[in-house]
Amino acid sequence: MKIAIVGYGKMGKEIDRVAATRGIAVGPRFSKSSNVHAKGLTKASLKGVDVCIDFSTPAACLDNIEAAARSGTNIVVGTTGWYDKLPEVTKLVQAKQIGLLYSPNFSLGMNVFAKLVGAAAVYFDSFDMYDVAVREIHHKAKTDSPSGTALMLGQVILNEMKRKREILTEAPRGAIKGSQLHISSLRVGTVVGTHEVLFDSEADSVTLVHAAKNRTGFALGALVAAEWLKGKRGCYTMNDVLESL
């Protein structure tokens, strides 16, 4: 198994480190300067590479996906902030017959957590005295809010609870509607990423919490995803990895 690392920032470097511990060979490592407009990703440079792993920027990653597709190389995409282009990307993946796996959060713990949240939401959907909300806490340098992961958890809840039909990410100016699922964001210090799902009734409340401790979990999950994606065609998410266990 050989990977190429596309985007050699904080995540790219962590993937490099964790790959060594799993016996995964690391081929080329592409940074911004060696990959302007994805020109570094060619058939020749990706020869022998089973899967590219992209943790770059939203601006760069669509070009990177296109270049990987042109060269016929599978790609795991950790970069967030491009999901509005998913329909076009899915078409490209089908046309070029490659495999692509994306996730807003590659942590294995978070992906199991999302399953637990979905299961809890199914039960609480039957008891309409329970309300539900999501809260995420991240370090003060995080640029986007709410986190892609909080939105993903929100979607899991919307899928399972019929009475929740829309996500509210703004601070409420008054009472919120029963159909709204409030997602709130808190920015403080150096928190790597904490996500809480609160089910609340007059009688009791249930809080499910996932707290990331460092970037290792994201890197490990991306490498597990790359191993799973080797030789596959089509568009996948971490849910497909978990479902196949």
Ligand SMILES: NC(=O)c1ccc[n+]([C@@H]2O[C@H](COP(=O)([O-])OP(=O)(O)OC[C@H]3O[C@@H](n4cnc5c(N)ncnc54)[C@H](OP(=O)(O)O)[C@@H]3O)[C@@H](O)[C@H]2O)c1
């Ligand atoms: N899905 C997940 O589990 C997960 C987890 C953590 C982070 N992320 C996401 O992953 C992305 C990267 O995160 P990070 O913390 O590693 O950020 P980062 O430290 O800023 O690294 C991004 C790297 O991409 C490089 N880059 C820019 N354009 C490029 C190009 N055309 N080709 C190759 N590399 C290019 C940048 O180079 P320069 O430094 O030269 O500009 C930078 O080193 C973000 O979108 C983040 O939200 C996802």
